[in-house]
Amino acid sequence: MSIEIEILTGGAAPPAVAQLFDLVWPDDVLRQLPWGHIVFADADLRVLVESDEQLVCHVGIFRRDVTWNGRKLRAGGIGGVATHPDFRGRGLASVALNAAVQTLKDERATDFALLFCDPHNEAFYASRGWKRFMGEVWAEQPGGRVRFDAMLPMVFHLKRAPHEGEIDLCGLPW
């Protein structure tokens, strides 16, 4: 299988990405998830993996000045990690994730990468160098500031990585 990887400017999900998300998280599945009702930020960049011009894997990249115990840090967010069900287990998410982390590393200003996942995916990220953040995460939602605990926070060390304490995302989660 030959694949192409590109990194595009983000914003609202383009139709191919929305279609992939609908396939991976159909409405009836989404409604059952603890984060199904959460309002998420739009990605700043998107890693797209295509095979025969079909989108088969997506990773969103988010840049955000957050606070950790009141101190400003630059987080590089990773979100919307999804591989088309027919293309799983071929290393596509790993390739896209590596490209996303490398992009954040290249930007140099990013202190650490941060993602949120369902408990069953913790092992997938742990085996790729991500560590659990054991503290509290706060985020904005349309109704105001809320504790964001519907998913597990995981961090990846770039220049540093907090492991406990309080992170305020200072905006919508991803």
Ligand SMILES: CC(C)(COP(=O)(O)OP(=O)(O)OC[C@H]1O[C@@H](n2cnc3c(N)ncnc32)[C@H](O)[C@@H]1OP(=O)(O)O)[C@@H](O)C(=O)NCCC(=O)NCCS
């Ligand atoms: C999780 C997901 C993105 C992985 O995509 P993928 O392209 O199949 O991933 P890769 O092929 O790069 O990696 C697959 C490897 O991870 C392992 N893996 C996949 N899901 C795993 C999980 N939940 N826990 C532990 N290992 C997992 C596979 O066994 C495989 O291992 P191997 O490399 O030793 O063979 C894909 O299953 C998916 O889209 N799931 C639904 C959406 C989702 O949960 N996204 C994550 C949101 S945080």
